[in-house]
Amino acid sequence: MTSAVARTEARVDAPATLPFLPRTLRGDRRRWHDGPTPASLADLTAITRQVAAEVVAGMHEVRVDHTARWSRRLHADPHLDVWLISWTTEQAAELHDHGGSIGALTVVRGELTEWRWSSGRAEDHEVTPEELAASGPGLRRRTLGASSGAAFPLGHVHDVSNRRPEPAVSVHAYSPPLSTMSYYDVDRGNLTRTRSELVEPGASPEGGEVLR
Numbered sequence: 215m216t217s218a219v220a221r222t223e224a225r226v227d228a229p230a231t232l233p234f235l236p237r238t239l240r241g242d243r244r245r246w247h248d249g250p251t252p253a254s255l256a257d258l259t260a261i262t263r264q265v266a267a268e269v270v271a272g273m274h275e276v277r278v279d280h281t282a283r284w285s286r287r288l289h290a291d292p293h294l295d296v297w298l299i300s301w302t303t304e305q306a307a308e309l310h311d312h313g314g315s316i317g318a319l320t321v322v323r324g325e326l327t328e329w330r331w332s333s334g335r336a337e338d339h340e341v342t343p344e345e346l347a348a349s350g351p352g353l354r355r356r357t358l359g360a361s362s363g364a365a366f367p368l369g370h371v372h373d374v375s376n377r378r379p380e381p382a383v384s385v386h387a388y389s390p391p392l393s394t395m396s397y398y399d400v401d402r403g404n405l406t407r408t409r410s411e412l413v414e415p416g417a418s419p420e421g422g423e424v425l426r
């Protein structure tokens with residue numbers, strides 16, 4: 215699906231191919247299952263894995279900026295944004311959600327640490343029942359190494375950071391493209407929204423913060 219890439223961004227390093235096929239074209243009865251978008255979490259995960267392979271193959275330039283997190287949008291259409299992001303040590307995204315978008319990331323190289331808020335209830339399908347029973351609501355940590363990743367369903371609240379000495383590189387996909395993000399604090403075990411912001415079209419995703 216290269217035509218949309220060429221129409222929206224005439225970048226020479228746009229993804230060569232994307233496996234994204236809107237569910238409206240599939241006759242898939244589970245359309246809209248994951249969110250207000252014809253893409254599914256599985257679609258977005260597949261896209262980030264494919265583009266990550268393109269990065270490994272040298273098809274996309276990656277820069278590292280120690281003063282501000284570097285990112286480049288590789289694809290944009292009405293349903294989908296795909297971003298390439300590099301993270302130096304201590305570059306991080308503060309605790310946030312993705313508004314009405316779902317998303318996914320795949321780590322190309324290095325390692326990212328994600329702290330994800332869990333409600334501690336049975337509908338949290340990302341952790342085992344035993345883990346839920348053991349720890350209840352709270353932030354849960356996982357490390358994401360090269361070729362691994364995470365999917366962001368609606369309501370997914372997380373922060374992402376690079377705690378390793380070497381830079382990390384990741385590919386992110388959002389559908390629909392990010393338009394709002396809310397930010398959070400955890401106060402005495404409760405998740406508290408501190409602010410919500412509009413995300414301008416083309417603005418770098420994942421917010422920004424430097425670890426102290």
Ligand SMILES: [Fe+2]
Nearest residue numbers: 311312372420
């Ligand atoms: Fe995020």
